[in-house]
Amino acid sequence: MKTIDWDSLTFANNYVFQEVLKNKELCKYLIERILHIQIKDIRYLIAERHINSARISSKSIRLDVYVENHFTYRCKEDNTLEMGDLTENIYLNARAADKAKDTALADFLCYVISGKAGSEFTQAIDAETKRVTNDEDWRERYVTWEMDLKIIQEDAEKKGEKKKALAIAKSLKEKGKLTDSEIAEVTALPLREVAAL
Structure with a gap:
């Protein structure tokens, strides 16, 4: 940090x-x-x-x-x-x-x-x-808030990355040129999620 x-x-x-x-x-x-x-x-x-x-x-x-x-x-x-x-x-x-x-x-x-x-x-x-x-108490609250914010932002980034990967996987699947296994490998999504699309 x-x-x-x-x-x-x-x-x-x-x-x-x-x-x-x-x-x-x-x-x-x-x-x-x-x-x-x-x-x-x-x-x-x-x-x-x-x-x-x-x-x-x-x-x-x-x-x-x-x-x-x-x-x-x-x-x-x-x-x-x-x-x-x-x-x-x-x-x-x-x-x-x-x-x-x-x-x-x-x-x-x-x-x-x-x-x-x-x-x-x-x-x-x-x-x-x-x-x-x-004020030491205020500083502690500020640091805690900054850490909470970082966790929230990282979580949002992960959700955004996952959403993007799902959209790519869906698009690739609709084109029908790759297998579910190949799409899973390219997008780093679990095979079961690709298969469910």
Whole structure:
């Protein structure tokens, strides 16, 4: 297993991001800046476990938020048409920080890209990020998660390889030029599986 460079994990890593924003005060402040609303309380539902997003090399981060009585999801082309699922997706592009009208939000987006804390808020985020990434219990959960992810990916690769081998075997069998035994040898599938096709 590869060695994890703990110093390379920044707030922009989804797994770090999720852990840092378990700090209610930081999370509340950030959401208020993004949504331009006052939030009375934050209740965490289920931590997101999006398989591909928390990799060390991740390029995106995500936070799922539920806000009571605030949004109605509407069709962009026809604003009178409600979508009915009561969700609204808001995407922030950290590379477009200079276009943010809210200076605190712009500073936050700059921090996500550069890792340089300029405001009191981003300094607090940075301190929490350092606390999280230096926490031994959190590191153990992270390593366990990385190992689980590797097992899931290997399993998916094996399933994909098997599916491809079965498709090749089926195609070869339909052409009728090879025996089941020869197809099994070429595809590395058990003879009984080839015969069952």
